[in-house]
Amino acid sequence: xxxxDESYLKNLIVKNEKKILLVVLDGLGDIQGDREGTPLEMxxxxxxxxxxxxxxxxxxxxxxxxxTPGSGPAHLSLFGYDPLKYQIGRGILEALGLDLEIGxxxxxxxxxxxxxxxxLIVDRRAGRIPTEKxxxxxxxxxxxxxxIDDIEVKIYPGKEHRFVVIFSGEGLSEYIEDVDPQKxxxxxxxxxxxxxxxxxxxxxxxxxxxxxxxxVKKFIEASLEVLKDEERANYILxxxxxxxxxxxxxxxxxxxxxxxxxxxxMYRGLARxxxxxxxxxxxxxxxxxxxLIRKFKDSYDFFYLHLKETDKAGExxxxxxxxxxxxxxxxxxxxxxxxxxxxxxxxxxxxxPSYLSSHSWHPNPVLIYSPYVRKDGMRFTEANCRYGSLGFxxxxxxxxxxxxxxxxxxxxxx
Amino acid sequence: xxxxDESYLKNLIVKNEKKILLVVLDGLGDIQGDREGTPLEMxxxxxxxxxxxxxxxxxxxxxxxxxTPGSGPAHLSLFGYDPLKYQIGRGILEALGLDLEIGxxxxxxxxxxxxxxxxLIVDRRAGRIPTEKxxxxxxxxxxxxxxIDDIEVKIYPGKEHRFVVIFSGEGLSEYIEDVDPQKxxxxxxxxxxxxxxxxxxxxxxxxxxxxxxxxVKKFIEASLEVLKDEERANYILxxxxxxxxxxxxxxxxxxxxxxxxxxxxMYRGLARxxxxxxxxxxxxxxxxxxxLIRKFKDSYDFFYLHLKETDKAGExxxxxxxxxxxxxxxxxxxxxxxxxxxxxxxxxxxxxPSYLSSHSWHPNPVLIYSPYVRKDGMRFTEANCRYGSLGFxxxxxxxxxxxxxxxxxxxxxx
Numbered sequence: 001x002x003x004x005d006e007s008y009l010k011n012l013i014v015k016n017e018k019k020i021l022l023v024v025l026d027g028l029g030d031i032q033g034d035r036e037g038t039p040l041e042m043x044x045x046x047x048x049x050x051x052x053x054x055x056x057x058x059x060x061x062x063x064x065x066x067x068t069p070g071s072g073p074a075h076l077s078l079f080g081y082d083p084l085k086y087q088i089g090r091g092i093l094e095a096l097g098l099d100l101e102i103g104x105x106x107x108x109x110x111x112x113x114x115x116x117x118x119x120l121i122v123d124r125r126a127g128r129i130p131t132e133k134x135x136x137x138x139x140x141x142x143x144x145x146x147x148i149d150d151i152e153v154k155i156y157p158g159k160e161h162r163f164v165v166i167f168s169g170e171g172l173s174e175y176i177e178d179v180d181p182q183k184x185x186x187x188x189x190x191x192x193x194x195x196x197x198x199x200x201x202x203x204x205x206x207x208x209x210x211x212x213x214x215x216v217k218k219f220i221e222a223s224l225e226v227l228k229d230e231e232r233a234n235y236i237l238x239x240x241x242x243x244x245x246x247x248x249x250x251x252x253x254x255x256x257x258x259x260x261x262x263x264x265x266m267y268r269g270l271a272r273x274x275x276x277x278x279x280x281x282x283x284x285x286x287x288x289x290x291x292l293i294r295k296f297k298d299s300y301d302f303f304y305l306h307l308k309e310t311d312k313a314g315e316x317x318x319x320x321x322x323x324x325x326x327x328x329x330x331x332x333x334x335x336x337x338x339x340x341x342x343x344x345x346x347x348x349x350x351x352x353p354s355y356l357s358s359h360s361w362h363p364n365p366v367l368i369y370s371p372y373v374r375k376d377g378m379r380f381t382e383a384n385c386r387y388g389s390l391g392f393x394x395x396x397x398x399x400x401x402x403x404x405x406x407x408x409x410x411x412x413x414x
Numbered sequence: 415x416x417x418x419d420e421s422y423l424k425n426l427i428v429k430n431e432k433k434i435l436l437v438v439l440d441g442l443g444d445i446q447g448d449r450e451g452t453p454l455e456m457x458x459x460x461x462x463x464x465x466x467x468x469x470x471x472x473x474x475x476x477x478x479x480x481x482t483p484g485s486g487p488a489h490l491s492l493f494g495y496d497p498l499k500y501q502i503g504r505g506i507l508e509a510l511g512l513d514l515e516i517g518x519x520x521x522x523x524x525x526x527x528x529x530x531x532x533x534l535i536v537d538r539r540a541g542r543i544p545t546e547k548x549x550x551x552x553x554x555x556x557x558x559x560x561x562i563d564d565i566e567v568k569i570y571p572g573k574e575h576r577f578v579v580i581f582s583g584e585g586l587s588e589y590i591e592d593v594d595p596q597k598x599x600x601x602x603x604x605x606x607x608x609x610x611x612x613x614x615x616x617x618x619x620x621x622x623x624x625x626x627x628x629x630v631k632k633f634i635e636a637s638l639e640v641l642k643d644e645e646r647a648n649y650i651l652x653x654x655x656x657x658x659x660x661x662x663x664x665x666x667x668x669x670x671x672x673x674x675x676x677x678x679x680m681y682r683g684l685a686r687x688x689x690x691x692x693x694x695x696x697x698x699x700x701x702x703x704x705x706l707i708r709k710f711k712d713s714y715d716f717f718y719l720h721l722k723e724t725d726k727a728g729e730x731x732x733x734x735x736x737x738x739x740x741x742x743x744x745x746x747x748x749x750x751x752x753x754x755x756x757x758x759x760x761x762x763x764x765x766x767p768s769y770l771s772s773h774s775w776h777p778n779p780v781l782i783y784s785p786y787v788r789k790d791g792m793r794f795t796e797a798n799c800r801y802g803s804l805g806f807x808x809x810x811x812x813x814x815x816x817x818x819x820x821x822x823x824x825x826x827x828x
Contacts, residue, residue, distance in 0.1 A: 371769075372445060372447075372769070372774070374445045376797075376800070387801055389776075391777070397478070400481065401480040402480075404480035404482065404774075404775040405480075409480065409482060409775070412481050412482060412484060412487055412497070413484035413486045413501065413507075414484040
């Protein structure tokens, strides 16, 4: 259960024709709360039960014991990257959530429209202006501000008061403090470098920080000029300055040709971030996602399939909906089995107990189905995963385990 | 379950009269494959069953999740050395397999006789010459080449085309590339340093590399002169240049006086590598090994007993043979119990499922028998080990657990 440099893995990888499917039922794991059992326990899942009997079960820990992960860290961990080592900035996550492509030279920022009055930010969300207004304002900003010095600027509306700014060009730095007073009725804050870091930086990096501060200042000034006649959205706040993390692509790290299948932009973005191909979904349903896998089955040897709705039900505190989605997933298993993957994993990225209406720290139930597993002969439930052949392990070990079960790893040493 | 510097252990060690027996049934762990159960599950083992009821069960992971270990790393881990930190070179392993003693100043190399024609290595195995021919050629080489400069040379025949060369003396380096074109019908390759390492080395090490390149070149030239009239074995290839790893001896690391009992040279060698005494077997049978333990029982406080045949059956894909060997082991248990060890561990070094006919990544079932265990009250099977009191842990923790159960570790802190 160690988390370390996994470079030794690379020397063990061999290629073969075997194909792997990783199914992520988002937020799958749960607790009983005030119910008789968890959704996995209460759901009627004859197909999953049959499959699980011939599978190994266990639990994965996405970050560390007791740590509740966001979707970004939880997915990085599933993809084999220790989320404490590889951190994804909020600006990047926000941009991924808008389905934007992000390049090496892009600096991504989450921005809000806000209300400024009498020297104070009186409303950090500009009264949650309607999304249409947001779209209109972003269009106006985009038309007026295309470049600051040699840096290209792109502006993308999100929901309500939220938007994303991407600065593109040479020599930008992510070591910039949030330009946000964090509370209402405080004066605006200056654009500043991250002071705790600045002394550790090399000269080149310091120059990048200075340049970025200059560009962001000018951008804010130009924006306020554009917005000056707005009643509510007459100010902007900027947070989560971040660049794409330096990450070895999934394909070269694991010797795989991988494909991400997801409907929601954030998860498509996370798959793209580690270098997976992410074909556009034709139908935004679970059935549509399955169709996509069927279509591309021959072209890839690893598929990541993301199914969002279990997490949504959990976030909504809707236990019964979560049970229903698990039962719906069960009904799709015969189709999944027809695809004849050599290794199939079913798990969550993190737990989302409906009793908590939020992500949680509880380990993820995980199931590996392959001819080479120890068959645990049990239903796939949290209670049974405690007794599974896989034990408890960090999510980062899941890819090595999938490689092992597809016979893609040779012996270590003689 | 982390792997870290274990020097804190040393301060906890106390000596007492208690004696430990570690039984390694090589390749013991298994999966069901197309059978009803694993060999451990299917075997009829009344004695083991009785013992297991009063034992703690669990699973060990030899290297990392999903990693299939060779015998070397698997054993190092059982002996308490993290196999990612302590890697045993192929030359050393080959020498151990020939039952050779290896000193600090020895550089071991695996060598092949090969066929050279028209500027190319046309057969890297010299047509797999018979072992008798190999013995004859090694004798000839040994007589003609006893020393290169100040370095002693020793040559030992293996099977067919394989032999081992040991260079002995001051200032030798293992940072030498394989002198092997790796494929037939390629020209021979030069003796070269490992280039990716050379920049990281200190001056002293660089000089050692230079000296070794010089010695190996001269050795190859001298050998080719000896072999020049051979029809097939007229060339040599050399691989796996390696020295004994710097390893703290088992006895001082754990405060034990230890004895390795094994019939196969590789395992005798691995035990010797960590500094165990390894008395020669009188009879090369399991009964003979037991006799040896009986004979030396009073002289040591730790015995490592290696039983090879379970692994062989697995490698041969012979499920029934593996079951039979487990049943044979069961029949020896009364004798083992008569030896009255205070702690007895029964486990494998790695799994060797007959369904895979090879080593595998599946964790090893492990049993600890002592008056101080939590008694799990179950048969010793893979299915039951999932529920064991010991849980899942790295094999490197097994020695500390044996020390604990023999009351050889005092309290950590007050």
